[in-house]
Amino acid sequence: MNKPAAPRGARFPASLDPSATGSRPAPTLRPQRPLHEAARDASRQTAPRGLGLDSAPVRLRMIERLRADGVCCEPVLQAMAQVLRHEFVDSALAAQAYEDTSLPIGLSQTISKPSVVARMVEWLYLGEIQRARGHLGRVLEIGTGCGYQAAVLAHLATSVISVERLKPLHELAARHLGRLQVPRCRLVYADGMRGHPPNAPYDSIIAAAGGDDLPQSWLDQLAVGGRLVAPALAPDGRGQVLVIVDKLPGGLRRTLGEAVQFVPLKSGTF
Numbered sequence: 001m002n003k004p005a006a007p008r009g010a011r012f013p014a015s016l017d018p019s020a021t022g023s024r025p026a027p028t029l030r031p032q033r034p035l036h037e038a039a040r041d042a043s044r045q046t047a048p049r050g051l052g053l054d055s056a057p058v059r060l061r062m063i064e065r066l067r068a069d070g071v072c073c074e075p076v077l078q079a080m081a082q083v084l085r086h087e088f089v090d091s092a093l094a095a096q097a098y099e100d101t102s103l104p105i106g107l108s109q110t111i112s113k114p115s116v117v118a119r120m121v122e123w124l125y126l127g128e129i130q131r132a133r134g135h136l137g138r139v140l141e142i143g144t145g146c147g148y149q150a151a152v153l154a155h156l157a158t159s160v161i162s163v164e165r166l167k168p169l170h171e172l173a174a175r176h177l178g179r180l181q182v183p184r185c186r187l188v189y190a191d192g193m194r195g196h197p198p199n200a201p202y203d204s205i206i207a208a209a210g211g212d213d214l215p216q217s218w219l220d221q222l223a224v225g226g227r228l229v230a231p232a233l234a235p236d237g238r239g240q241v242l243v244i245v246d247k248l249p250g251g252l253r254r255t256l257g258e259a260v261q262f263v264p265l266k267s268g269t270f
């Protein structure tokens with residue numbers, strides 16, 4: 001009887017080839033690799049994480065863009081080069097984490113654009129005592145959000161107190177900062193319009209939400225020689241701008257910076 005012909009072009013392994021003569025013993029079919037081989041291969045692989053966003057070059061591209069945009073304070077750029085921004089946003093948005101864009105973090109709030117974080121922290125760092133000491137000292141941040149800016153500040157400060165009025169965001173930031181083991185940072189669930197009196201005075205105060213004017217409590221809690229950077233309405237009708245306040249021994253000195261658009265500073269907790 002004729003052997004059935006293999007279809008034209010089809011290739012079978014020798015053991016399965018219906019045209020094979022059968023003189024060789026068929027090898028055992030193994031649906032799985034032997035355990036020791038699987039374990040060896042697994043130990044060579046690193047688990048895929050963050051869509052390749054964990055790699056330093058991705059962050060360094062963002063830093064180069066900030067530099068090209070005029071951010072020139074090296075310690076600030078170095079701090080931002082170290083913080084994994086994609087770990088602070090929803091995984092569906094992680095691919096956009098190193099673009100210069102704000103992204104939703106829930107409850108109608110956003111993580112600030114990297115260029116805005118860079119400019120504000122740079123303003124802080126260029127304060128007189130900050131520059132002289134080479135760090136931001138004791139920092140108060142209003143508006144923790146997802147915790148990204150707090151993590152950047154932690155690289156440049158001796159301590160960071162960050163206040164958030166929305167409990168789910170306060171908890172989200174605690175998870176992010178805990179997972180990444182960010183040091184020197186304490187999160188407080190409270191209305192930041194009152195600042196945080198227990199740890200005052202602060203060398204540096206920074207706010208990520210803007211009202212019409214700066215709350216008096218922030219000015220009161222700023223140390224003499226300290227600097228505050230926050231969005232507020234410009235008195236000349238330009239809309240919201242960055243306001244830089246230096247507390248000098250003789251009084252407050254206000255400087256107006258660039259136009260910005262922050263989420264509103266609201267009172268009370270939620």
Ligand code: SAH
Nearest residue numbers: 111112143145148149165192193209265266
């Ligand atoms: N720092 C964040 C930005 C968060 S957006 C970042 O890294 O990108 C601003 C945050 O300010 C929001 O989470 C908002 O809830 C918070 N906020 C607004 N008013 C506040 C207040 N009075 N006290 C504390 N947080 C406030």
